[in-house]
Amino acid sequence: MTDKTSNQMWGGRFAAGPDAIMEAINASIGFDKRMAAQDIAGSRAHAAMLAATGVISDNDADAIREGLLTVLSEIESGDFVFSTALEDIHMNVEARLKEVIGEPAGRLHTGRSRNDQVATDFKLWVRDQFDAAESGILALIKALLGQAEAGADWVMPGFTHLQTAQPVTWGHHMMAYVEMFGRDLSRVRDARARMNESPLGAAALAGTSFPIDREMTAAALGFDRPAANSLDAVSDRDFALEFLSCASICAMHLSRFAEELVIWSSAQFRFVQLSDRFSTGSSIMPQKKNPDAAELIRAKVGRIFGANTALMMVMKGLPLTYSKDMQEDKEQVFDAADNWMLALAAMEGMVKDMTANQASLAAAAGSGFSTATDLADWLVRVLGLPFRDAHHITGTLVALAESRGCDLPDLSLADMTGVHEGITEDVFTVLGVENSVNSRMSYGGTAPAQVRAQVARWTEMLG
Numbered sequence: 001m002t003d004k005t006s007n008q009m010w011g012g013r014f015a016a017g018p019d020a021i022m023e024a025i026n027a028s029i030g031f032d033k034r035m036a037a038q039d040i041a042g043s044r045a046h047a048a049m050l051a052a053t054g055v056i057s058d059n060d061a062d063a064i065r066e067g068l069l070t071v072l073s074e075i076e077s078g079d080f081v082f083s084t085a086l087e088d089i090h091m092n093v094e095a096r097l098k099e100v101i102g103e104p105a106g107r108l109h110t111g112r113s114r115n116d117q118v119a120t121d122f123k124l125w126v127r128d129q130f131d132a133a134e135s136g137i138l139a140l141i142k143a144l145l146g147q148a149e150a151g152a153d154w155v156m157p158g159f160t161h162l163q164t165a166q167p168v169t170w171g172h173h174m175m176a177y178v179e180m181f182g183r184d185l186s187r188v189r190d191a192r193a194r195m196n197e198s199p200l201g202a203a204a205l206a207g208t209s210f211p212i213d214r215e216m217t218a219a220a221l222g223f224d225r226p227a228a229n230s231l232d233a234v235s236d237r238d239f240a241l242e243f244l245s246c247a248s249i250c251a252m253h254l255s256r257f258a259e260e261l262v263i264w265s266s267a268q269f270r271f272v273q274l275s276d277r278f279s280t281g282s283s284i285m286p287q288k289k290n291p292d293a294a295e296l297i298r299a300k301v302g303r304i305f306g307a308n309t310a311l312m313m314v315m316k317g318l319p320l321t322y323s324k325d326m327q328e329d330k331e332q333v334f335d336a337a338d339n340w341m342l343a344l345a346a347m348e349g350m351v352k353d354m355t356a357n358q359a360s361l362a363a364a365a366g367s368g369f370s371t372a373t374d375l376a377d378w379l380v381r382v383l384g385l386p387f388r389d390a391h392h393i394t395g396t397l398v399a400l401a402e403s404r405g406c407d408l409p410d411l412s413l414a415d416m417t418g419v420h421e422g423i424t425e426d427v428f429t430v431l432g433v434e435n436s437v438n439s440r441m442s443y444g445g446t447a448p449a450q451v452r453a454q455v456a457r458w459t460e461m462l463g
């Protein structure tokens with residue numbers, strides 16, 4: 001007999017229980033209890049398969065499957081008492097199952113190990129989060145499409161280096177983010193399809209001598225197929241890393257949009273008004289309306305990318321197969337998933353609620369010599385000048401307007417012909433921002449007609 005204090009699940013060869021510090025560093029129950037539903041689903045599928053293949057009796061499998069439902073309802077109702085001594089969710093559930101159904105509980109762990117069990121549970125959990133991310137991204141894209149459709153022809157400045165570059169449309173700017181989040185959506189779908197192979201039945205690392213049916217458990221758990229190599233199945237955490245890298249890239253996109261909202265909602269820009277529902281006040285400055293949600297979304301990329309880096313570092317250099325290091329995978333993924341979903345939902349809410357200030361956008365669109373390129377293009381198209389010469393002439397006219405403190409359309413025809421004699425009255429038709437954006441009809445350009453075509457394409461694609 002072993003000492004009563006040794007672990008009831010694996011203590012056979014131990015004479016004494018672990019030091020309190022050993023127990024503290026070893027336990028994962030504090031966080032992996034979030035995988036309780038997945039653990040129980042995996043065990044129920046495993047038990048059914050063990051009975052179907054004749055490894056355990058139908059009676060035992062029925063008792064196990066029923067008992068697991070009891071345990072699940074205890075956990076869901078908050079009645080379950082989690083034990084740190086039992087390390088993790090797997091052993092907590094199995095120990096409680098034994099209390100509930102007695103001897104048959106000991107047969108559940110036949111032909112499997114915690115190594116394939118934890119990989120299965122975690123995959124099921126991450127798969128749900130891929131699905132949640134897909135819905136969150138889709139909802140955000142739909143909110144952006146709403147903004148784009150409404151403002152397909154609202155002019156605003158387009159920027160490079162955050163300096164006014166050329167006029168664009170509000171709708172076009174919104175659709176740029178639709179493309180970005182659209183790539184995030186496709187990344188999430190790719191990664192989800194790739195990860196959907198079942199580790200269950202890989203057992204500790206080498207497979208098992210029991211005549212198990214891995215196809216059966218894979219199908220029961222919604223996997224496309226069993227993972228083909230048992231060593232890989234228990235040591236693979238690519239799915240978690242792909243999840244974190246999808247999350248990181250999407251959070252980076254969210255942070256760029258959030259930054260624009262912070263800038264645009266400032267008193268200096270006044271491009272957008274965020275709703276009261278997604279802003280906060282200041283406790284000392286009564287006039288303030290702060291874009292806190294946008295700022296927090298901007299910051300989330302820090303912890304999400306941090307999680308990605310942390311798990312890469314945990315996995316780097318680990319020899320095959322399972323090592324306890326891998327228990328450090330979950331908290332990173334849990335935290336990143338929670339914050340990714342929250343950031344997506346907050347961004348969706350902000351986008352749905354925000355109001356573009358068309359007048360400020362239009363005023364800004366025409367300032368900063370934003371139609372200088374249109375002027376240069378006119379010199380090329382109408383007078384047949386080489387673009388480099390046209391660029392130089394336009395630069396001279398910009399400098400002239402700047403010295404006068406006016407914009408390009410405010411120069412007189414005499415000012416223009418003073419710089420190049422061939423310029424005619426017709427040039428003024430291209431100096432207005434509306435004409436400028438309407439002329440950008442190249443595929444993917446900012447012309448309202450192009451923007452509407454892209455909105456229609458996305459709307460149809462999303463069904």
Ligand code: ARG
Nearest residue numbers: 028088114115118322326327
């Ligand atoms: N709590 C462990 C984890 O999260 C479960 C797997 C334990 N496996 C083992 N061989 N000790 O990774």
